[in-house]
Amino acid sequence: MFLWAQESINQPVPYTLADRDRLIRLEERVARVEKELTLFREQYRQEMAELRAQLARMESRSDAQFYTLLSLIGLMLASIAGLIGFILWDRRKALEPIEKEVNELRKDSIKLSRLVQSLREYARTHPDLAEILRQYELV
Numbered sequence: 001m002f003l004w005a006q007e008s009i010n011q012p013v014p015y016t017l018a019d020r021d022r023l024i025r026l027e028e029r030v031a032r033v034e035k036e037l038t039l040f041r042e043q044y045r046q047e048m049a050e051l052r053a054q055l056a057r058m059e060s061r062s063d064a065q066f067y068t069l070l071s072l073i074g075l076m077l078a079s080i081a082g083l084i085g086f087i088l089w090d091r092r093k094a095l096e097p098i099e100k101e102v103n104e105l106r107k108d109s110i111k112l113s114r115l116v117q118s119l120r121e122y123a124r125t126h127p128d129l130a131e132i133l134r135q136y137e138l139v
Contacts, residue, residue: 116138123130123139133139 119129119133120139123133130139
């Protein structure tokens with residue numbers, strides 16, 4: 001039984017001219033597909049190289065834009081700091097005359113309070129002056 005089964009497996013397969021023609025067409029198709037695949041790979045490599053170059057240009061542009069933006073932010077911060085400094089300086093300059101006036105008024109108020117105090121003391125011995133000071137609510 002094993003011998004009988006082996007004989008059917010070992011029989012030669014008939015190979016005809018049609019099979020040979022089919023094999024030739026198949027080889028031509030495979031060659032055409034390989035050629036197209038090679039062209040596709042070449043185009044793919046070229047496009048990838050172009051994409052890499054484009055990406056490098058975009059990166060350099062984005063770097064330039066980033067540094068421009070960074071410079072503008074720095075300039076803006078410096079301008080704000082300068083403006084704040086100018087405002088503080090201007091306020092101090094504007095307040096200087098007022099401070100001088102206030103200091104003079106303080107000195108004058110001290111003199112005035114001394115004068116009122118001396119008038120009160122003098123009014124103790126002079127009733128007519130005491131009446132005038134009461135009238136102005138200084139006593």
